[in-house]
Amino acid sequence: MPEITDKTVEKIARLANLQLAPDESGRFSEQLEKILGYMHKLNQLDTTNVPQTAQARQGRNIWRADVVVPGLEREAVLAEAPDVQDYGFRVPRIIE
Amino acid sequence: MSQDYEIVIGLEVHVELSTASKIFCGCPTTFGAEPNTQVCPVCLGLPGTLPVLNQQVLTFAIRAALACNCQIAQHTKFDRKNYFYPDLPKAYQISQYDMPLAEHGSISIDTTQGEKSIGITRVHLEEDAGKLVHQSQGGQIGTAASSLADYNRTGVPLIEIVSEPDLRSADEAYAYLTALKEILLYTKVSDCNMEEGSLRCDANISVRPRGQEALGTKAELKNMNSFKNIRDAIEYEAKRQIRVLEEGGKVEQETRLWDADKGTSHSMRSKEEAHDYRYFPEPDLPVVYLSEKMIADQQQQLPEMPQARRHRFQKEYGLSEYDAGVCTMSPAMAEYFEDAAKKAVSAKVSAKTVCNWITVELQGKLKADGKEISNSPIASGQMAELTRLIERGKISGKMGKDVFADMYVTGKDPEVIVQEKGLSQISNSDEILKMVAAIIAANPNPVAEYKSGKTQTIGFLVGQVMKASQGQANPKLVNQILRDCLDKNI
Numbered sequence: 001m002p003e004i005t006d007k008t009v010e011k012i013a014r015l016a017n018l019q020l021a022p023d024e025s026g027r028f029s030e031q032l033e034k035i036l037g038y039m040h041k042l043n044q045l046d047t048t049n050v051p052q053t054a055q056a057r058q059g060r061n062i063w064r065a066d067v068v069v070p071g072l073e074r075e076a077v078l079a080e081a082p083d084v085q086d087y088g089f090r091v092p093r094i095i096e
Numbered sequence: 097m098s099q100d101y102e103i104v105i106g107l108e109v110h111v112e113l114s115t116a117s118k119i120f121c122g123c124p125t126t127f128g129a130e131p132n133t134q135v136c137p138v139c140l141g142l143p144g145t146l147p148v149l150n151q152q153v154l155t156f157a158i159r160a161a162l163a164c165n166c167q168i169a170q171h172t173k174f175d176r177k178n179y180f181y182p183d184l185p186k187a188y189q190i191s192q193y194d195m196p197l198a199e200h201g202s203i204s205i206d207t208t209q210g211e212k213s214i215g216i217t218r219v220h221l222e223e224d225a226g227k228l229v230h231q232s233q234g235g236q237i238g239t240a241a242s243s244l245a246d247y248n249r250t251g252v253p254l255i256e257i258v259s260e261p262d263l264r265s266a267d268e269a270y271a272y273l274t275a276l277k278e279i280l281l282y283t284k285v286s287d288c289n290m291e292e293g294s295l296r297c298d299a300n301i302s303v304r305p306r307g308q309e310a311l312g313t314k315a316e317l318k319n320m321n322s323f324k325n326i327r328d329a330i331e332y333e334a335k336r337q338i339r340v341l342e343e344g345g346k347v348e349q350e351t352r353l354w355d356a357d358k359g360t361s362h363s364m365r366s367k368e369e370a371h372d373y374r375y376f377p378e379p380d381l382p383v384v385y386l387s388e389k390m391i392a393d394q395q396q397q398l399p400e401m402p403q404a405r406r407h408r409f410q411k412e413y414g415l416s417e418y419d420a421g422v423c424t425m426s427p428a429m430a431e432y433f434e435d436a437a438k439k440a441v442s443a444k445v446s447a448k449t450v451c452n453w454i455t456v457e458l459q460g461k462l463k464a465d466g467k468e469i470s471n472s473p474i475a476s477g478q479m480a481e482l483t484r485l486i487e488r489g490k491i492s493g494k495m496g497k498d499v500f501a502d503m504y505v506t507g508k509d510p511e512v513i514v515q516e517k518g519l520s521q522i523s524n525s526d527e528i529l530k531m532v533a534a535i536i537a538a539n540p541n542p543v544a545e546y547k548s549g550k551t552q553t554i555g556f557l558v559g560q561v562m563k564a565s566q567g568q569a570n571p572k573l574v575n576q577i578l579r580d581c582l583d584k585n586i
Binding site: 015017053055060061062063064065066067068069070071072074077078085086087088089090091092093094095 | 115116117121122123124130131132133134135136137139140148149150151152153154178180181182187228229230237238240241242243244245246247372374377379382383384385
C-alpha cells in the first residue's frame, strides 16, 4: 500500500484547487492513510466472480429522447456569476 | 538533411453531433445564439443536478463508428476527466476512458501510391466545453487580463475519433481528414462545419530515422481550424523536429499551438502538473448496454460510402477519378449529380457532359456565391435538360452558357428561356443554305481565294454567315454546307 506523505497531500490539494493551512497537510495525510487502509482491507476480498461496477443499479438503459427543453433565463444565470461582462461570465487571467 | 526521416502522425478528431438537444440535458445546440442563453442547471454544473443521456447521441455515435468499420462495445460507460479550466463549469468533463463506445476500426484513404488503410483506435463520446473570449488584442490568451465564458456550447455532444499513428505525411493527414469528413457527412451525424467548430482536429507528430522501429518523442499540435492549416502545421512541425534532431537536440514532449498568420507554432507553457486527469467512473450515469438490434439498426442506416460511390461513378458513368471525386464530395453533391446523370443518360446524353456542366459552371457559380449545392437555384433535372438541348444541337455551347446564367438567376427551365429569348439555334439546312448562298454572292473575292486553294478563307465566310444569323446558326452545319457549296461549284 502506498504511503501517504505530506507531499502527496499537497499534490492532491493542488489538483483539487485547494489551499491548505500549514498544519493541515499532516492532519489530512493521517486521515487519508486511514481511509486507504480500509480500502486495502476491502481489497483483500476475493471479487473474481463479481462484475465490476461503479453503480448499485445496473442492467437497464436510462436515456432521454432528443427533445429541446427550455433552460434558464439569462438574467437568472448571470445573477450567479461573480463578475459579468457582455453577458459572459468574466473570469480572471487564465495563463499566469 | 544528412539522414532520411520518417514522419509519424496520429490524429484526434472531435466532431459535434447534429442533435437538437445537448448530450445530458434538453438545452438546444443551435450555433451562434446570444451568450449564455442555452444553459440549464445540468450543463452549468449546478449542485444536485443529474445528467441523462440523449438517446440520439448514442444512435449517431454508433452509426459513425460503424461507418469507420469499428467494433461496437457490448456495454460502455462514462468517466469524469478532472481539470480546472474556466470553460468547464463542473471542473470535470464527462468523457469515456477505459470502456469507449467503439474500437478497432479503419478507413481507407486515397494516396499517390494508391489506397491505404488507416487504423481507428477508438471512437468515444464526450461533452463539449464552453467558449472563452479572451480580452486582449487579437484575442490571445497569453496577454488577456480576463476572459468571458459563454456556456452555450457546454454539453453539446461530441464524438472523438482517434486514429492509429498510421499517417506518414501531411498529405496523408489531409487525405484522412477529407475521407473522414465525407464519411461523417454521408452518415448525416454532423454538419462538419469547421468555421462553426463542428469538426476540430489535434495532431500528434513525431519523426524517426527511416528504418527505426521505435517511435520518436511526439508533440501535440492544436489550434488548427482548417484542413489547410493542419497540413501546413504538420509540415512545419516535422521540419522543426528534424532540425532539432539534426542539431543534436532532443524533441520535447509538449503541446504546441499553431499560429496560422505567422505560419509557425509555439510551445504552450507546460503546466507544472502534466496531465493528471484522475479519471474515474461517472457515478451519475449508468452503464449503457448496446444491444445487437441497436447496432443492426444503425448498420442499416448506413448509406453507400463515399469511396464506394466514387468507384461506382467511375464505372457506371465513365467519370474520371478526379470528376468522380468532385461529384462525391458531399452526399448532396452526389445525389444531385446522379439524379442529373440518370435523366441525361435516359435522354441519350453522356453523363460526362452533365458532370462537366455541374462541376465547372454550376460549382463555379455556387462557390463564387458561397452557396452549397443543396441551395442550387437550378434543379438537377434542369441541368440534364440544358445538356440535352446542347447535345441535340438545339442551342450552341456558347448559347448554353447564356441560358445557364439565366437559369441560375431565374430558376426557369432552359427550354422556356430558349423560347423567350428566341435563342434557338438554326439547324434547318434549307435556312442555312439560303444564308450561305447570300454570303457567297456578297463575297466574290474571298470565294475566289478559297477556290484558288487558300482554304483557310472558309473561316472568314463561316464568320459572315454566323454574323448574318445573329449567332443562331449551327456553326457545324454552316461549315459543312458552305464547304459543300464552294466545292460543288468549282
